[in-house]
Amino acid sequence: MRVLLTTWGSRGDVEPLVGLAVALRGLGADARVCAPPDEEFATLLDRVGVPLVPLGPNVRSVTAGMKPPTAEDAVRLASDLVAAGFDTLGAAAEGCDALLANGMMAAAGARGAADRLGIPYVYACYHVRGLPPRHVPTAAGGQSGQDAADKAHWEQGQKANAMFGAALNGHRAGVGLPPVDDFRDYVYTARPWLAADATLCPAPARTDIDVVQTGAWVLPDERPLPxxxxxxxxxxxxxxxxxxxxxxxxxxxxxxxxxxxxxxxxxxxxxxxxxxxxxxxxxxxxxxxxxxxxxxxxxxxxxxxxxxxxxxxxxxxxxxxxxxxxxxxxxxxxxxxxxxxxxxxxxxxxxxxxxxxxxxxxxxxxxxxxxxxxxxxxxxGTIRTDGATVAAKLLLDEASSEGSPVIV
Missing domain, CATH: 3.40.50.2000 (Glycogen Phosphorylase B;)
Incomplete structure (x- = not known):
């Protein structure tokens, strides 16, 4: 069984995938990680013997400047990552049985690669704000704090549609895939995974999606302190x-x-x-x-x-x-x-x-x-430590059945 895991972001985005890759390997699967080519990520993966497939530009070069990236920078990066996803992820996913993506920046290309190859695709996030936004209409009498937060999240999702939609459909057309009407629904799916501990970050009660909460994906670290x-x-x-x-x-x-x-x-x-x-x-x-x-x-x-x-x-x-x-x-x-x-x-x-x-x-x-x-x-004492193993078993079930994973 071969599985490809991908993200584009900081160490906080990459390390949980490495923890999941180690858990998959412990179950006999061949897991590889497609992530940014930053030296520290390569070192992290090398430490546990998991192959790194470079994706997109170096994150530190994009985010660690004197000023945060502009809106124009973000749109350009989104377009570049969709292109890299279709090319790099499409090649890396050849022969794989499933593809899991974390985060918006990598997920668009990942879903496209999975569609083209006809393999199961899973979207995962590490916090509730990474779940699909829930639309909250503006009420005449004002909004509660939760409604306001949901509205801001919805508006952020609208911006993602604008950032990624055109580039995604352009590349889909190039490989013979039909256009996508709603980028968010396409990327998030109706069954997103929440890789966070239930005590720290309980899954919200929602009827519009079926959240699979696995627990946090922790990479065990046995290194001594200097x-x-x-x-x-x-x-x-x-x-x-x-x-x-x-x-x-x-x-x-x-x-x-x-x-x-x-x-x-x-x-x-x-x-x-x-x-x-x-x-x-x-x-x-x-x-x-x-x-x-x-x-x-x-x-x-x-x-x-x-x-x-x-x-x-x-x-x-x-x-x-x-x-x-x-x-x-x-x-x-x-x-x-x-x-x-x-x-x-x-x-x-x-x-x-x-x-x-x-x-x-x-x-x-x-x-x-x-x-x-x-x-x-x-x-x-209430925090579970088996989230990566739970997720690894679910992902292998998904790859084997090509159906909906069973919630553990």
Missing amino acids: DDLEAFLEAGAPPVYVGFGSMASHSPKDIARVAIEASRAQGRRVLLARGWAELAPIDEADDCFVVGEINQQALFGRVAAVVHHGGAGTTTTAARAGVPQVVVPLIGDQPWWAARVAELGIGVAHEGSTPTVDSLSAVLTTALAPRTRTRARAVA
Whole structure:
């Protein structure tokens, strides 16, 4: 059995697919991943012996500039990725029994490749905002907060139709496929998969789609922490971890200084994750240590709190570790994750995306309170760790039967 998995996005998009690929391999399947050609993704896949098929441009070159991409940049990238999907994915999927895509940027070409080859296609996302948008008509008496969020999601979907629709149908015509009337319905399907933990991110109750919730796809990481980091951790009380992952152009201005001073105000040392924003210490004091790409699964259980941007992967890893979180949401699904962390009582959502020393110190006070850690540890015990295996079995069932997968 051969399966192709694809996405185009940051590490938070790629790593879960690698976890699914490892689970598929454990069940005897041949899995390969089609993803951006960034060096760190190639290194990640090489670490577990899963082949990487390069798709589209390097993500860091697109997203880690001084300014976020413009609307024109996004339309151009969408068109390029649809083309790359039909070409690269079409070739990579030859001989495969199923194709699974994560995220809008890769899914259009992936569905086209699956249609052309006549193999099952599955769309998967890592959070509820990745599910098909639900239309909410504007009510005369105003909208609830949920209605407003749904309306914004619907409008975002309308923009996706405009971005991808023409390019998709142009390439479909080129390979003899009929045009698609509604891009969103075509890409999402009526049975999308939600690869998120049910405690952290419960599937919404909807009648218009049939959501298959598998649990989060976690790639086990057995790497030891570096010796110098071990020495820093052992030299004092648990530090506050601060990291914003691939958020470069979107990272809060002067966040390294703000985070270090806020942590010091709480009497805490700081563990600064360099990330794509290239965070760096503000002085030579020995209470701050900088790390690059690191085993967060081994690290997070040894820190006092995790300050981060609210990506699905970081939120899940911190929750599994039972460590309090401070989420400073920047874009996309991150405000949703921030609100969910606060709702569960396992951390605090910072109001706004530009913290000051005072505002970050204030939310750290709550995150570092004993009751927050107690709650975080309690919730950690409810989070399932078998999501990738559940999804792998479902995908192999889908590939074997070419019918609807059975919900586990």
